[in-house]
Amino acid sequence: MTVLVYLIPVSLGLGALGLLAFFWALRSKQFEDPEGDSQRILTTDFDDRPKP
Amino acid sequence: MAEAPGAAACPGCLAAPAEAVRRPAATADQTLRLSLPTIHCAGCISSVEHALAAVPGVSGARVNLTLKRAQVEAGAGVTAEALIDTLKAAGFEAHELDAEALTASETDPQGRDLLMRLAVAFFANMNVMLLSVAIWSGAEDATRDLFHWISGAIAIPTVIFSGRPFYVSAWSALSARRLNMDVPISLAIILAVGLSLWETALSGHHAYFDAALSLVFFLLLGRYLDHRTRASARSAASELAALDVPTAIRLRNGAEETVRAAALAIGDTVRVRPGGRIPADGTLAKGETEIDRSVMTGETLPARAAPGDAVHAGEVNLTGPIELTVMAAGHDTALARIADLVAAAEAGRANYTGLADRAARAYAPVVHLMALGAFLVWMWISGGDTRLALNIAVATLIITCPCAMGLAVPAVTAVASGRLFKRGTLIKSGTALERLAEVDTVVFDKTGTLTLGTPAATGLDAHDGETLGLALALAAGSDHPLARALTAGIAAQGIRAARVTELREIPGQGIEGRIGDTPLRLGRAAWVGATPLAETGTYLKVGDGMPVAFAFRDAPRPGAVEAVEGLLSRGLRVILLSGDAETPVAGFAARLGLPEHHAGMSPEDKAAFLAGLAGEGRTVLMVGDGLNDTAALAAAHVSASPASALEAARAASDIVLTGESLADLPRILDVAISARRRIRENFAISTVYNVIAVPIALVGLATPLAAALAMSASSLSVSLNAMRVKR
Numbered sequence: 001m002t003v004l005v006y007l008i009p010v011s012l013g014l015g016a017l018g019l020l021a022f023f024w025a026l027r028s029k030q031f032e033d034p035e036g037d038s039q040r041i042l043t044t045d046f047d048d049r050p051k052p
Numbered sequence: 053m054a055e056a057p058g059a060a061a062c063p064g065c066l067a068a069p070a071e072a073v074r075r076p077a078a079t080a081d082q083t084l085r086l087s088l089p090t091i092h093c094a095g096c097i098s099s100v101e102h103a104l105a106a107v108p109g110v111s112g113a114r115v116n117l118t119l120k121r122a123q124v125e126a127g128a129g130v131t132a133e134a135l136i137d138t139l140k141a142a143g144f145e146a147h148e149l150d151a152e153a154l155t156a157s158e159t160d161p162q163g164r165d166l167l168m169r170l171a172v173a174f175f176a177n178m179n180v181m182l183l184s185v186a187i188w189s190g191a192e193d194a195t196r197d198l199f200h201w202i203s204g205a206i207a208i209p210t211v212i213f214s215g216r217p218f219y220v221s222a223w224s225a226l227s228a229r230r231l232n233m234d235v236p237i238s239l240a241i242i243l244a245v246g247l248s249l250w251e252t253a254l255s256g257h258h259a260y261f262d263a264a265l266s267l268v269f270f271l272l273l274g275r276y277l278d279h280r281t282r283a284s285a286r287s288a289a290s291e292l293a294a295l296d297v298p299t300a301i302r303l304r305n306g307a308e309e310t311v312r313a314a315a316l317a318i319g320d321t322v323r324v325r326p327g328g329r330i331p332a333d334g335t336l337a338k339g340e341t342e343i344d345r346s347v348m349t350g351e352t353l354p355a356r357a358a359p360g361d362a363v364h365a366g367e368v369n370l371t372g373p374i375e376l377t378v379m380a381a382g383h384d385t386a387l388a389r390i391a392d393l394v395a396a397a398e399a400g401r402a403n404y405t406g407l408a409d410r411a412a413r414a415y416a417p418v419v420h421l422m423a424l425g426a427f428l429v430w431m432w433i434s435g436g437d438t439r440l441a442l443n444i445a446v447a448t449l450i451i452t453c454p455c456a457m458g459l460a461v462p463a464v465t466a467v468a469s470g471r472l473f474k475r476g477t478l479i480k481s482g483t484a485l486e487r488l489a490e491v492d493t494v495v496f497d498k499t500g501t502l503t504l505g506t507p508a509a510t511g512l513d514a515h516d517g518e519t520l521g522l523a524l525a526l527a528a529g530s531d532h533p534l535a536r537a538l539t540a541g542i543a544a545q546g547i548r549a550a551r552v553t554e555l556r557e558i559p560g561q562g563i564e565g566r567i568g569d570t571p572l573r574l575g576r577a578a579w580v581g582a583t584p585l586a587e588t589g590t591y592l593k594v595g596d597g598m599p600v601a602f603a604f605r606d607a608p609r610p611g612a613v614e615a616v617e618g619l620l621s622r623g624l625r626v627i628l629l630s631g632d633a634e635t636p637v638a639g640f641a642a643r644l645g646l647p648e649h650h651a652g653m654s655p656e657d658k659a660a661f662l663a664g665l666a667g668e669g670r671t672v673l674m675v676g677d678g679l680n681d682t683a684a685l686a687a688a689h690v691s692a693s694p695a696s697a698l699e700a701a702r703a704a705s706d707i708v709l710t711g712e713s714l715a716d717l718p719r720i721l722d723v724a725i726s727a728r729r730r731i732r733e734n735f736a737i738s739t740v741y742n743v744i745a746v747p748i749a750l751v752g753l754a755t756p757l758a759a760a761l762a763m764s765a766s767s768l769s770v771s772l773n774a775m776r777v778k779r
Contacts, residue, residue: 004195012202012206015178018175026167026168033119
C-alpha cells in the first residue's frame with residue numbers, strides 16, 4: 001500500500017491543477033460572454049490569417 | 053471566404069497577421085456602450101465589429117452576445133449618434149446606454165465570488181468522495197485514519213471558505229432574532245466537521261467530511277443558479293434605465309448647452325422643444341403650449357399652459373417651444389415626493405415571509421430538538437458515552453436533508469424565472485413569483501398600461517372627403533400628437549391633402565391656413581369657437597361654417613383584450629383605475645369588457661384604494677406605468693410594469709414586461725402558480741426522505757454512506773422536480 005504515498009498527492013495535484021485552470025479562466029474573463037464565445041468560433045474572419 | 057491571395061504567392065506568407073483589420077493605435081479617450089437588441093448570431097458579431105472598427109477614431113469594438121451589447125473604445129471626437137447611424141446603415145438597431153447607470157451591473161462581482169466558492173467546493177467534494185469510497189469499501193486501521201486526516205485537511209479550509217455565504221446569512225438572521233434556512237444548514241456543516249475531526253483524532257469509524265462538503269456544494273450550486281437568473285433580469289432592468297438618459301437644454305447668457313437633468317439648479321432657465329419631456333419642476337417663463345400630463349395624472353386630454361403656470365418633471369411639451377424657470381430640482385421635485393410615498397408603501401411589503409423562511413421556521417426547531425433529544429436519550433441508554441451520543445445526534449442533523457430543504461425554493465425560482473426571462477418577463481424580486489401565485493385581484497392603470505398612450509382618430513367615416521382633405525393638409529404641418537394621429541388616420545383612407553396656403557401653427561392653439569380666400573382653422577375648441585366633446589377631440593372650422601369635430605381614442609395596447617379576458621376567465625377580480633375623466637375611462641372599460649372601473653383617481657387615491665383592498669384581505673397585482681402609479685405599485689402585494697413605463701415606476705415594480713404586448717400576463721400567473729406547486733412538492737419530497745431516514749439515524753444505524761446517499765438522492769429529486777415548472 002506504500003504506493004498511496006505517491007498516488008494520493010498525484011490525484012490531489014491533478015485536481016488542484018483543474019481548479020487553478022478554472023480560476024485562471026474566471027480571472028481572464030472567459031465567463032463574461034458564454035453565448036458570444038460559442039458563436040465566435042463560427043466566424044470566418046480570421047480563417048486565412050491569424051488575428052493580429 | 054476565399055480571398056484572393058495578394059502579391060505574396062506562397063501560402064506561408066498568408067500567416068502574417070491580417071493587417072487590414074488592425075488600425076493605427078488611436079488613443080481611446082472614452083468608452084461608449086451600445087445596446088444591440090437584434091443581434092443573435094456569429095455573422096452579426098462580426099458585421100457589427102467590422103462596421104464599428106471602420107468608423108474613424110474608433111480604436112476597438114467588442115460585442116457581448118450574452119448581454120447583447122457592444123463596448124467601443126474611441127477617441128474624443130466620436131459620438132454615440134455616429135456609431136448608431138453606422139450600425140443602422142449596416143442593418144442593426146442600436147441604442148446608447150448610459151455608462152453611469154450601467155457600471156453597477158456591468159461586472160457581476162457577487163456572481164463571480166459565488167462561482168469561485170462553488171469551484172472550490174466541487175474540487176474538495178470530488179476528492180473527499182474518492183477517499184470516502186475507499187473507506188466505505190472497507191479500508192481499515194491506519195489506512196482509514198490516513199484517509200480521514202487527508203479528507204479533513206481538504207474539508208476544513210473548504211468549509212470555511214465556501215460556506216461563508218451561509219454563515220453570513222445565518223448570522224444576520226440570528227442577530228435579527230429570526231430563523232432562516234441557513235441557520236440549520238450552518239449548524240449542520242459546523243457540527244459535522246467538528247465531530248468528524250474529533251472522531252478522526254480518536255481514530256473512529258465514522259467521519260462526515262464528505263457529507264458536509266456535499267451539503268456545501270449542492271446548496272452553493274442552487275444559490276448560484278438562483279443568483280444568475282436574478283442577475284440577468286436585474287441587468288436587463290438596469291439596461292432599460294440606462295436607455296433613457298434624462299438631459300435638459302439649459303440657457304446660459306442666451307447660449308444653449310445640453311446638461312444632465314440631475315445637474316439643474318433652482319433658477320436655471322431651461323428650453324423644452326415640442327415633443328420633449330420636461331426635465332424639472334418649474335414655472336413657464338416664455339411661450340405658450342399644451343402639456344401632456346398623463347404621466348403625472350393619467351389624464352389623456354392635453355392641458356394648456358401659459359407663462360406663470362406650473363409644470364412638472366416628466367410631463368411632455370406638445371406644441372410650442374417653451375422656456376421655464378426651474379423652481380425645484382433633484383430631490384425636491386414632485387417626482388421625489390412620489391418616491392417618498394413609494395418608500396412608505398414598500399416598508400409594508402418588506403415584512404413578507406417567503407415559503408422558504410416559513411418552512412425554515414417549522415423545520416429548524418423540530419430538527420434541532422430531535423438531535424438534542426437523540427443526544428440525551430443515547431447518553432442515558434449508553435450510560436454516559438458522550439462520543440456515541442454525539443455521533444448519533446450529528447447523524448440525525450445531517451440526514452434530515454437540510455440540503456433538499458435549502459434547494460426546494462431556489463431550484464424552482466431559478467427555473468421559473470429563467471423560463472419567464474426567455475419570454476421577455478423580468479422578475480426582479482426573489483419572492484415575486486410566490487406573491488404572484490397568491491394574487492386574487494388585478495388592478496390596471498389605463499393610460500400607458502392598457503393603452504399605448506398615443507391617440508388614434510375615430511369616426512372618420514362620418515366626414516366627407518373634402519373636409520378630410522382640408523384637415524389632412526392642416527394637420528400634416530404639425531407635430532402635435534393629435535395632428536399626427538389625424539394625419540395617419542386620414543392618409544390611411546387614401547385621401548389626398550387639399551392645397552392649403554399660408555399654413556401657420558399657433559402654439560397652444562392649433563394650425564391656421566387658407567384655401568382660396570377662405571380662412572381655415574384646426575385646433576382647440578375655444579380657439580375655433582366650437583363646443584368641446586366629452587372626449588379628446590380637435591376641431592376644424594372652414595370659413596364661417598359650423599366647426600367639425602374629430603374625436604380621438606387612446607389605442608389599446610396589443611394583447612390588452614386577451615390579458616383582461618384571460619384574467620377574468622381565471623376567476624380573478626379585475627379593476628381599472630385611472631386619473632382620467634369618467635367618460636373615456638367608462639368607454640374604455642366597456643370596450644375591454646372590464647366590469648369594474650374607477651376614474652379621476654389621484655396618486656394618493658390609488659395608493660389608498662390598494663390599501664383598502666389589502667384591508668379586505670385581497671392580494672393585489674398592480675400593473676401600471678406612470679408616476680401617478682408608483683405609490684400604488686409599491687403598495688400592491690406584487691406589481692408589474694411595461695418596459696415603456698417611467699424609470700420610477702419600473703423601479704417600484706417586481707416584474708417588468710419587456711415586450712409591447714400584455715397578452716402574456718395570464719400565462720405569467722400560471723407559471724407562478726405552477727412554481728408554487730413545485731415548491732410545495734419539493735418540501736413534501738424532503739419530508740418523505742426525513743420520515744424514512746430520521747428513524748434510522750435515531751436508532752443509531754446511520755453511516756456516512758447512508759447520509760451521502762440520502763443527501764444526493766433528495767437533492768437530485770428536488771432539482772428534477774423543479775424542472776417540471778410549466779413553460
